Amino acid sequence: MSDCRGAQHEISIRLGNILCPQGFEVYPFQVGWYNEQVEEPFRFNLPYATLCYTVVSTPDMFEECLVPFLCKTGTSGSAATMDLLDKCMQHCFTNIKEAFPSEEVETIHDYELAATRRPKVLVQPAGHVSGATYYYTRACLNPDPFPSNNKIFGVCIHPRYGGWFALRGIIIFQSVQCPDLPRTEPIDCVPDNDRRVELLDLFNNHWRDARYRDIVKVDKKYSEDQQKYFGTLPKDRVPIIQNLLEKYLGIDAFAN
Numbered sequence: 703m704s705d706c707r708g709a710q711h712e713i714s715i716r717l718g719n720i721l722c723p724q725g726f727e728v729y730p731f732q733v734g735w736y737n738e739q740v741e742e743p744f745r746f747n748l749p750y751a752t753l754c755y756t757v758v759s760t761p762d763m764f765e766e767c768l769v770p771f772l773c774k775t776g777t778s779g780s781a782a783t784m785d786l787l788d789k790c791m792q793h794c795f796t797n798i799k800e801a802f803p804s805e806e807v808e809t810i811h812d813y814e815l816a817a818t819r820r821p822k823v824l825v826q827p828a829g830h831v832s833g834a835t836y837y838y839t840r841a842c843l844n845p846d847p848f849p850s851n852n853k854i855f856g857v858c859i860h861p862r863y864g865g866w867f868a869l870r871g872i873i874i875f876q877s878v879q880c881p882d883l884p885r886t887e888p889i890d891c892v893p894d895n896d897r898r899v900e901l902l903d904l905f906n907n908h909w910r911d912a913r914y915r916d917i918v919k920v921d922k923k924y925s926e927d928q929q930k931y932f933g934t935l936p937k938d939r940v941p942i943i944q945n946l947l948e949k950y951l952g953i954d955a956f957a958n
């Protein structure tokens with residue numbers, strides 16, 4: 703146990719080497735920190751200090767990971783019959799498992815459901831306890847102007863990318879206990895109550911126009927291609943995928 707920081711450091715470096723060039727970020731946390739924040743059905747039955755990571759996709763993920771995945775595996779025809787992003791994320795998480803053959807690694811995607819139909823993991827609390835992204839809920843408002851019987855969904859904000867990111871899931875190293883892991887608090891980039899109210903209003907009532915994503919000044923946003931891709935229903939994406947294949951495979955052909 704005494705060298706848990708050494709083991710954790712090595713794991714962080716290896717994860718970073720695999721995922722960062724593809725436009726992801728990873729943030730470590732102890733499973734107990736997460737369990738303390740969520741209700742019983744969402745808790746993991748694992749020792750408190752079990753090492754986990756939150757996986758965040760940044761605006762670069764689209765061009766650095768999804769487009770290359772599409773170029774390698776996709777034809778516009780087959781892409782129409784499957785969720786390309788889910789397949790791509792599955793591929794990335796499988797790569798992670800394979801990179802740690804001697805560890806018991808469990809990966810959980812944001813979209814995975816348990817037998818009870820509940821999400822297997824709540825990625826927003828995971829983002830918060832790992833220090834990746836601050837989770838704003840109405841509980842952090844004072845005063846809270848929303849009617850008490852309204853359901854207001856909470857939203858995470860990234861200090862560099864605002865709302866231009868996604869929480870893709872978590873990685874659990876079941877056999878690694880890291881009781882000495884230092885806890886990094888998430889950066890509260892929306893400290894003002896009126897701005898927090900505005901943020902929750904935009905996320906709950908106007909999320910389609912993406913204004914909530916710009917609640918803070920951001921370093922980078924989704925590219926036009928990416929906004930068009932995610933702003934289109936999966937069933938209508940074939941022409942967009944065709945354009946991407948033309949654009950990127952064309953560029954590759956000229957590069958050689």
Ligand code: B12
Pocket residue numbers: 739740741742744811812813821822823824825826827830831837838839841855856857858859865867868869870905906907908909
């Ligand atoms: C189900 C779901 C939906 C449902 C219901 C929303 C909801 N929040 O319940 C619907 C379909 C409506 C939806 C819509 C959207 N969603 Co959605 N959704 C999810 C999903 C799969 C699960 C969320 C969930 O069930 N929460 C359950 C409730 C009970 O959780 P909770 O309120 O947070 O409370 C628990 C804990 O958080 C804790 N808790 C309470 N308060 C606090 C405070 C703190 C500080 C902490 C640490 C913990 C804590 O206690 C509670 C009990 O366990 C997540 C992905 C995931 N696996 O987490 C994405 C997710 C929340 N959605 C997301 C997004 C972006 C959207 C949309 C904009 C559409 C889109 N995909 O572009 C819209 C916006 C919402 C709207 N206006 O409709 C993002 C949010 C990213 C962010 N920046 O926060 C997520 C995280 C997906 C992702 N991969 O990034 N969504």
